[in-house]
Amino acid sequence: MFEEITQKFELLFKKIRGQAKITESNIAETMREVRRVMLEADVNYKVVKDFTEKVQQKALGQEVLRSITPGQMLIKIIYDELVNLMGSTRADIKFSPNPPTVIMIVGLQGSGKTTFCAKLANHLKHKGRHPLLVAADIYRPAAIEQLKQLGEQIQVPVFSMDSGVDAVQIAVNSVDFARKNYRDVVIIDTAGRMHIDEEMMREVERIKEAVKPHEILFVVDSMTGQEAVNVAKEFNDRLNFDGVVLTKLDGDARGGAALSIKAVVNKPIKFVSIGEKLDALEPFYPDRMASRILGMGDIVTLVEKAQKQVDEEKAKKLEEKLKKNQFTLEDFRDQIREIRKMGPLRELLSMIPGIGSALRNIDIDEKQLVKLEAIINSMTPEERRKPQIINASRKRRIAMGSGTTVQDVNMLLKQFEEMQKLIKQLNRGRFKGFKLPL
């Protein structure tokens, strides 16, 4: 996630870090690069312009001159500005004191509304609510069927009506239905529509007038280009929505759209949607996202995610080991196992400061993990603890035992070595002010 923009900024900072002093001219160069990085990341042209102007002003001001390391100061300014741009506090869904709380989901075609509705319902269900999904997309072939199937998967009832009933009526009836059947949250899945489609935009306005939703969420694909701003603006002008949902963040989209939408409509990004599994929904934390973009890693998310599934004691032991640089192949194997439980590895690793960039060149393939595990399993306990004793003949044996090749074994050892190096770097406090995540 946000991998490419992160990578670019990392490169940028490496450049700046090497310099003793920030001068007006090298700030100009950096600013040009920041501008470029952001434009390539699909941040809106005008937003980029504002952003670079603001950062430049601050960087050239006294704050920087007084700081000890100008490079760090600049990173902080950019970070702060990015946080500002994306909204400085996180926002949750506001529930009505008189249930049902009505939530309306809107957006362009193919932005991921229906999948998000199911994820949100699932999320609320796990929080003890009783959601009702409403199929109000009467246009796209099989959209209602899709929501029904998703509802079945997460065991949340889906309200739909026979074809011929218009979307406004469906929405109105669904709220009645929810009231009578003690469902306390109504999630209305509306049809995807182009923001310039007058007729369709009027329909969604009518739904809003009819059911007066407590919350309107605008769903947007994180891969969206320069138009994100116009689309969001039009939806906002029409509906005055309450928040934004960013979808498909598990790709390598640079996600600039997220930054610019916030800047233009001034509405918080409330959720991010990662992956196609129905439990892959996360709240949006602007500060974390900013640090992620800047290559500082998303420490808090990682910790939360890890806590769900990793045995705490194990983590503690690992922390000790990490601190003493005693991370062995056995721990590596444990980690592989835990990580495979947790979800896409690349996504997870990219949250650890520094690791995201260091592992970028190593192809992380889920199948590869099975192979890695097999190789480690074929080692003797001693070999796992002291990989340096693994000589050519041992390598051959391990390769035979795990059904792999000596090259594979070499690759694993090399990867492990890189990991150890990274851990050492982390322990040396390359990222001052940021705590070790584990």
Added chain:
Amino acid sequence: MGILDKLSLKKIKDGLTRTRNDLLGKILNLFGTTRAIDANFFTNLEEILISADVGVDMTDKIISNLKERLKIERINEVNDVLTILKDELYKILKSTCDSKDLDPFLIPEGVKPFVIMIVGVNGVGKTTTIGKLAYNYKSRGKKVLIGAADTFRAAANEQLEIWAERAGVDIIQQQKGADPGAVVFDTLKSAVARNIDVVLVDTAGRLHTKTNLMEELKKVKKVMQKVIPEAPHEVWLVLDATTGQNSIQQARQFKQAVGVTGLIITKLDGTAKGGVVFAIANELKIPVKFIGVGEDIDDLQPFDPEVFVDALLKT
């Protein structure tokens, strides 16, 4: 205009009206307000191109080529500059295809069934596009069969069924969660047995970063080759015009995995400009075959570089 009758030309232009108005408005503004071709002129031009999702690198390239030519050809008339700019844009798009395949619906003689695999990330409009393609081939008198190899997404089958019905063509499908390879195998076998002209294979949307899903796609392709060694004859990648620079990455990854032979740009009826096409054409030399300009079954149009650029920049 070759196969393009006046009606469909109008349709493309209608679809691109918003695009044209935006860009044209800006360009006219640009040419109107700045009499002299100066640095300011190029800054404005840069904004226009970047705002159209052309991308920073491509924009730089276009502008520097333009500057070069203006210098060599000693041009400083505003109108001539526009002509050169258009020419530069055509050149990029035309570098991917020769004029003889202007009609992308044309099927080479003697190839039967002609197998087309449709790929893309989630939500770009693959299934809708298949419906439109089926309708077009059918109206050209071809026997069409659809293979529903998106066995993952909820109700994908039902959606495709409705499109097949609208187009009046047959569809081969299995239950949800089935192996897409098996569906494709069935589809091709049946296409051969039923003397089908065109097979359209719908695949599940997948983010190009998901290694395992990209592997699955390669497998689907291999399964096709077991039935028909040359299949798929075409692999078309569907791109959403609303997507920004990530489209380049999608094109790279899908090309690497399954050898994309053509692009279909959807949702050009919105305000998105689809300028990223230039970078893809420049780097990957993949031609754009069609554009999607609406949700109706006949809203798919052959792509023509000149019409496209003309519609974007027409004075």
